[in-house]
Amino acid sequence: MCASSAIAGTTLGGIRRIRSTSSAAIGQLARQRPTEPVAWTEAEAIRRAQAGDAAAFEHLFQLHSRRVYALCLRMVGNPADAEDLAQEAFLQLFRKIATFRGESAFSTWLHRMTVNVVLMRLRKKSLPTDSLEESLEPDSENSGPKRDVGAPDLRLSGAVDRVNLERSIEKLPPGYRTVFILHDVQGYEHNEIADIMGCSVGNSKSQLHKARTRLRELLQEEIREQARQERHAAKTQTGPSD
Amino acid sequence: MQCKDFEALLEQDGLDPLPLAARSHLTECSACRNLFADLSVIVSSAREFPAEVDPPERLWVSLRAQMAAEGLIKQSAPASTEKAAWWQALPSLFRPRVLASAGGALALAFAAFLAVHKKPVNVANTNPPTPAVARVQTPAQPAAAQQPRSRAAIAPAPAPQMVAKRRSTPATSATPNFKPAPSADVYGGTLAGMQDPQNLAGTSVEADASLRENLRIINEVIAECQKHLKKHPNDALAREYLASAYQQKAQLVAAILDSGRSEQ
Numbered sequence: 001m002c003a004s005s006a007i008a009g010t011t012l013g014g015i016r017r018i019r020s021t022s023s024a025a026i027g028q029l030a031r032q033r034p035t036e037p038v039a040w041t042e043a044e045a046i047r048r049a050q051a052g053d054a055a056a057f058e059h060l061f062q063l064h065s066r067r068v069y070a071l072c073l074r075m076v077g078n079p080a081d082a083e084d085l086a087q088e089a090f091l092q093l094f095r096k097i098a099t100f101r102g103e104s105a106f107s108t109w110l111h112r113m114t115v116n117v118v119l120m121r122l123r124k125k126s127l128p129t130d131s132l133e134e135s136l137e138p139d140s141e142n143s144g145p146k147r148d149v150g151a152p153d154l155r156l157s158g159a160v161d162r163v164n165l166e167r168s169i170e171k172l173p174p175g176y177r178t179v180f181i182l183h184d185v186q187g188y189e190h191n192e193i194a195d196i197m198g199c200s201v202g203n204s205k206s207q208l209h210k211a212r213t214r215l216r217e218l219l220q221e222e223i224r225e226q227a228r229q230e231r232h233a234a235k236t237q238t239g240p241s242d
Numbered sequence: 243m244q245c246k247d248f249e250a251l252l253e254q255d256g257l258d259p260l261p262l263a264a265r266s267h268l269t270e271c272s273a274c275r276n277l278f279a280d281l282s283v284i285v286s287s288a289r290e291f292p293a294e295v296d297p298p299e300r301l302w303v304s305l306r307a308q309m310a311a312e313g314l315i316k317q318s319a320p321a322s323t324e325k326a327a328w329w330q331a332l333p334s335l336f337r338p339r340v341l342a343s344a345g346g347a348l349a350l351a352f353a354a355f356l357a358v359h360k361k362p363v364n365v366a367n368t369n370p371p372t373p374a375v376a377r378v379q380t381p382a383q384p385a386a387a388q389q390p391r392s393r394a395a396i397a398p399a400p401a402p403q404m405v406a407k408r409r410s411t412p413a414t415s416a417t418p419n420f421k422p423a424p425s426a427d428v429y430g431g432t433l434a435g436m437q438d439p440q441n442l443a444g445t446s447v448e449a450d451a452s453l454r455e456n457l458r459i460i461n462e463v464i465a466e467c468q469k470h471l472k473k474h475p476n477d478a479l480a481r482e483y484l485a486s487a488y489q490q491k492a493q494l495v496a497a498i499l500d501s502g503r504s505e506q
Contacts, residue, residue, distance in 0.1 A: 052316025057309065061302055066294035073295055080479055086297055087305050094314055160287045184288040209253035216280045 042106060050098050057094055064107060065090070067186065068114050074181045075118045077170045085121060089114040104195060111188075112196045115178055122174045160219060168218035176211035183208050243267040248274045257282055457494050463487045 040048070040059055048056030068089055073082035092113050100109060169177060182188045182196065183204075190204040197204065243251075243263045248271070251264055257278070260268075268275045309315050467484035471477060 052314065054306070054309075054315040057315065058302065058306070061305070065297050065301065069297035069301070070293060070295040074291070079298075083298060083301055087301055087308070090305055091308060094309055095312070160283050162287070162290070165284070165287050180288070184285050185291045186293045187289075205256075206253055209249075212281050212284055213277075215284050216277070219280075219284070 043102075046097065046100060046106060049094065050100070060093075060106075061090060064110055067107075068110065071111065071114055071181060071186065072118055074169065074185060075174070075177060076121070077166070081121070085114070085118055089117045092117065108192060108195050111182075112198070115182075115196055119174055119178070164219060164222050165215070168215050168222065171218050172211055172214060176207055176214060179204055179207040180211035180215070184212075245271060245274055249277070252278070252281070257285060453494060453498050457491065457498065460487055460491050460494060464491065 040056070042060070042063060045056045045059040045063075049060055065086065069082060069086045072085040072089070073079060076082055076085065089110070093110050100106065169180065172180065178197065179193060182193045183190070188196070190201045190208075193199075193204040194201045199207075243266070245267075248264055248267050251261070260278075268278060306315070464484065464487045467480055467487060470480050471484065474480065
């Protein structure tokens with residue numbers, strides 16, 4: 001993405017943008033990049049970036065920005081914060097790139113930084129209803145999900161549409177949310193998640209299961225709330241008869 | 243198998259494949275059966291979310307500026323190997339991108355002005371731009387792949403300020419290459435230096451097509467902003483974008499009408 005792509009249109013973070021090439025129209029999440037001047041391998045790009053090559057930085061950005069931005073967007077739920085967080089993650093990466101020795105995969109290293117940046121931001125916000133630390137602690141019997149016998153059936157009620165699910169994901173504690181997004185949305189395996197989050201594979205599996213069951217509870221609450229609102233609306237419409 | 247054993251199995255091994263003992267338990271226990279079904283629906287829905295989302299282009303521009311300010315970049319980026327049309331080279335004169343967007347809009351309007359004054363055209367239609375917005379029809383354009391597009395008029399003017407406010411890093415360090423937008427005289431000189439005015443008049447059809455394409459694009463931007471605001475009515479940034487888009491559209495329409503090429 002060079003200077004020739006500098007003029008672009010309105011964007012709403014992941015929603016739309018105008019691209020400098022004629023092949024990508026607004027309204028499409030096009031994957032084609034305006035410039036593809038080099039055919040470096042990632043290792044070559046890393047080596048050049050460690051020497052300060054701007055094109056190499058851009059190449060690495062192009063390779064990983066979509067996943068990083070998607071992760072930030074899912075974690076914080078709004079494009080403005082996601083953009084800030086993605087920039088901060090890449091800045092930290094590029095500041096420290098000289099220290100990268102290749103012990104882990106570059107993408108794992110980058111995602112670890114991204115998760116840390118996001119969790120730090122959420123910790124600073126100090127959401128009163130979410131407990132960041134409690135969700136990262138090892139399992140305990142008392143912290144398991146509750147069984148809700150007789151709860152609304154998610155399949156039959158159609159509650160699991162994209163909006164409801166996104167809303168429910170945003171309500172998850174950050175630790176649960178991170179593991180759920182990394183595994184079920186972005187497709188990382190538990191060993192990769194453990195590497196990214198600095199926990200054990202067992203902990204990753206446990207967090208994922210808790211995240212899923214908590215999401216189930218949140219969606220069931222959503223169904224109940226919608227049913228309550230519909231009943232209230234129906235009652236209001238009929239009103240007292242004369 | 244008991245229910246707690248089934249749940250422990252789900253936690254350890256995930257949803258599939260289920261061993262025989264677990265499948266057998268599901269036939270006997272409706273609670274576990276519902277749990278399994280609900281979790282399966284949640285996971286399959288989550289997998290429909292895109293794993294990758296395109297970030298806004300300004301992200302790289304802002305990042306690069308910050309990196310340059312911190313001295314992380316030691317070499318300049320190689321020139322693009324793509325051969326760009328003359329109007330695509332205009333943005334390279336301006337930095338940063340957010341200023342180039344506003345500058346490009348002015349350049350586009352000025353180019354249209356030059357086109358009009360190089361070729362005598364009976365402008366029968368002298369309606370003011372604002373009421374004419376509704377009358378301007380956006381013709382159906384062929385696939386954008388074949389149409390060189392001038393991006394200059396699209397960018398919303400207030401966006402730079404909104405972007406600057408959202409940045410967590412200090413504004414001075416985020417915009418080290420800040421330059422004020424050149425004046426109209428500079429734009430005129432730039433255009434004259436880049437292209438023969440006679441050619442500009444000769445390619446008035448191209449400029450007109452470019453203006454229309456930009457109008458189509460900005461109409462889409464407006465529609466997207468409106469759609470987003472329906473869902474997120476308190477999104478101040480989206481409102482700023484929408485307001486800018488309307489301003490840009492007014493400027494574009496004015497340029498089209500001045501050129502005398504509008505379709506009534």
